[in-house]
Structure formats: structure tokens, C-alpha cells
Amino acid sequence: MTASPRFTRRTITDQVTEDLRARILAGDFPAGFQLRQDAIAGEYNVSRIPVREALQRLDAEGLVSFQPHKGAIVAQLSLDEIEELFEVRKLLECELLRHAIPRMTPADLKSVEDILMVYDESFRAGDVGKWGELNREFHDRLYQPSNRPKTLEIIRMIGNNTVRFAQAQLALSGETDRAEREHHQIFEACKAGNVDEAVGLLAAHIENSAKSLMNCLRTARQ
Known part of the structure; x- marks a missing residue:
């Protein structure tokens, strides 16, 4: 994973959401990739709460889906x-x-x-x-x-x-x-x-x- 970005404005959840969205759209995380909350929180040096909220927002956008036993993954489309x-x-x-x-x-x-x-x-x-x-x-x-x-x-x-x-x-x-x-x-x-x-x-x-x-x-x- 890339180095943690510097967050200066907006809420932490907003910034984590924007960065994860950009990385998914850029193909850094391919379809089916498991987005582990603890790993993402560690990368951004934040708690798991804003990470969980960010993933829920991306789920609403259709970019992420939650699956049993896997948690959040990058959404796959047929x-x-x-x-x-x-x-x-x-x-x-x-x-x-x-x-x-x-x-x-x-x-x-x-x-x-x-x-x-x-x-x-x-x-x-x-x-x-x-x-x-x-x-x-x-x-x-x-x-x-x-x-x-x-x-x-x-x-x-x-x-x-x-x-x-x-x-x-x-x-x-x-x-x-x-x-x-x-x-x-x-x-x-x-x-x-x-x-x-x-x-x-x-x-x-x-x-x-x-x-x-x-x-x-x-x-x-x-």
C-alpha cells in the first residue's frame, strides 16, 4: 500500500472515503479485493470508526460490498x-x-x-x-x-x-x-x-x- 496521505481539512471520514474511492477507481484495488479495516486504519493512522463509515459510504455508491466471512470487498459486477x-x-x-x-x-x-x-x-x-x-x-x-x-x-x-x-x-x-x-x-x-x-x-x-x-x-x- 502507498504511504499515508496528509489530512488537513474536512472530516477524517470524508478524507478516507475520497482516498479509497480514488484508489478503487484507479484500479489500485481490483474487483474482489478484500478491504481489511484494521489494515486501512493502520495505513491512514486513524481509528477503525472512520474507516468503517467510509466503507459504508462506498457500499452505498456501489463500489464496495459487504460479504459474510470476508467483510468489505471491492464490488464485482456481472x-x-x-x-x-x-x-x-x-x-x-x-x-x-x-x-x-x-x-x-x-x-x-x-x-x-x-x-x-x-x-x-x-x-x-x-x-x-x-x-x-x-x-x-x-x-x-x-x-x-x-x-x-x-x-x-x-x-x-x-x-x-x-x-x-x-x-x-x-x-x-x-x-x-x-x-x-x-x-x-x-x-x-x-x-x-x-x-x-x-x-x-x-x-x-x-x-x-x-x-x-x-x-x-x-x-x-x-
């Missing part, structure tokens, strides 16, 4: 469950984008463009560890103007369950060029205010991502 999450993503995200585009300000578009530039740089640098989080941030900034906070919250939770798989898929499939191209096409349609085109491109993007991911996972699990 192929059918992953496919279902992408179907829900397409329905909700397309609806969010449809609401967001008419409300996008120049500042909103600049924010999306800025994260897209960082995303492009990470692809060129081959910085796999950042792809999943940057992808989530790109989509999140697209949808924020929608003024649909509850739907956004659901999308973020679904993202927590798929980002670790999608990140690995991009690295293994070699489809970073396609993903990057599709992101730029979606952004340009948003910038032009073309709602139907942008929503259509987003739907195709999510479908392509799901198909590529499912193919990779089926191969890996065989």
Missing part, C-alpha cells in the same frame, strides 16, 4: 449488470444534454473545452491512470448546465461503477483515438447549439464505449 448501467447512462445522459445545451453559457463551453484539452494531453502522454476520471469530468461539465442535480447525482454514481472498467478498456482496446474524436464531435455540436446532433452523437458514443468494453471484458473473463 457483464449483464455492466451492460445495464450503460443502457441507463445513455437514457439519462442524453436527456441531461438535451436540457443542458440551451442553457450553456460561454463560460460553460470554455470549461468543457478546457477539460477536453487536458484529456487530449493525457491521451498523447499515455497517462492511463487519468483517463477514467478525465472522461467523467468531461461528461460532468457537459451536463452541469442542465439544472438537474438529482439526475446528475445518479449519473455520477453510475460513473463510479463503470469508470474503472472503461479506463482499462481504453488502454487495452487501443480505441483512444475514437473516444477522443467522438468527444470533440459532441463538443462542437454543443458549441453550435445543435441539440439533436449532439444528443445523437452522445448516444452513439455511449453505445460504442459499451460495445468495446463488453468485448474486452468477455475476452478477459473467458
